[in-house]
Amino acid sequence: QVQLQESGPGLVKPSGTLSLSCAVSGGSTSSSNWWSWVRQPPGKGLEWIGEIFRSGSTNYNPSLKSRVTISVDKSKNQFSLKLSSVTAADTAVYYCARASYYYDSNPFDYWGQGTLVTVSS
Amino acid sequence: QSALTQPASVSGSHGQSITISCTGTSSDVGGYNYVSWYQQHPGKAPKLMIYDVSKRPSGVSNRFSGSKSGNTASLTISGLQAEDEADYYCSSYTSSLRVFGGGTKLTVL
Numbered sequence: 637q638v639q640l641q642e643s644g645p646g647l648v649k650p651s652g653t654l655s656l657s658c659a660v661s662g663g664s665t666s667s668s669n670w671w672s673w674v675r676q677p678p679g680k681g682l683e684w685i686g687e688i689f690r691s692g693s694t695n696y697n698p699s700l701k702s703r704v705t706i707s708v709d710k711s712k713n714q715f716s717l718k719l720s721s722v723t724a725a726d727t728a729v730y731y732c733a734r735a736s737y738y739y740d741s742n743p744f745d746y747w748g749q750g751t752l753v754t755v756s757s
Numbered sequence: 758q759s760a761l762t763q764p765a766s767v768s769g770s771h772g773q774s775i776t777i778s779c780t781g782t783s784s785d786v787g788g789y790n791y792v793s794w795y796q797q798h799p800g801k802a803p804k805l806m807i808y809d810v811s812k813r814p815s816g817v818s819n820r821f822s823g824s825k826s827g828n829t830a831s832l833t834i835s836g837l838q839a840e841d842e843a844d845y846y847c848s849s850y851t852s853s854l855r856v857f858g859g860g861t862k863l864t865v866l
Contacts, residue, residue, distance in 0.1 A: 672855075674803075681760075681860040682795075682803065682846050695853045731802055735855075742850045743793035743808035750802055 638663035640732050640748035648726075648755050654719040658732030658748055665708050666690050670735035670742060671715045673706060675728040676750075683728075687735060688715055722755045729753075761786065761847055761858035768864040774835040777861045779847030780828055787828035791850040794823060794832045797860075798843045806845075807832060837865050 644656035658671070665671055672687035686696035688706045696704050700719070708715040719726060729752050733744040762780040769775040779786065779794075786792055790810045795803035805814050807823035810830060820835045834841055842865045847858040 682797075682848075682857040684848075684855040684857060687855075695855075697854070735850075736808075739812070740789075740809045741791040741793045741848075742855075743805050743848075744795070744803070745805050745808075745814065747802035747804075 638746040642732050642748045642751040654722050656717045657714050659714045666710050668737045672733045672735050673717045674731045677728040724755050727755045763858035763861045766862045769837045770866045773837050777832045779830040779858050785849040785851045786830050792830040793848050795846045796843050
């Protein structure tokens, strides 16, 4: 059973950089899946941030692309998110998720529990 | 990539059936069978309920079914139960980009 666990600071100052990691257990970041980040502002819907494949290939939400970097550390079996120049609008629960490469729609079949990141001074 | 359009809320009585719609364009929902559906209970992570428009992952009740017509995908829940009360999101995957619907709150009366 694949498990994902987010970690990182729960509070980030405006104009700073949000940094989160997602540890993968029961599976491998070297497998043929997309490793993704999704966020959810309080009381609002889901927003896809971006994803990375084992090769290092990435896809990003065009609305966030200029501020987002997703990387993978296969030796630690984890992947990471960096979001720069954050504002209060970036306050959200951030989820890491696995998008299964084996199905046509590449659905998110495993999710982390989510971590709340608040942007405030 | 615009968000997919879902009704903000739907409701149904215990034992009845409901359908949640998800409208996109010919470039996403209508062009490919790359639609998935997620259930989210308050304070919990989303859970995959339907993928590839109409396929159910192992362990998901057969009361949940998916379909598509033109640019609109639909999630139908039959035999409504109290535990079905949750938020539901559709998602499309096209051209290496993903988009979610705005979400639908299901109330079981």
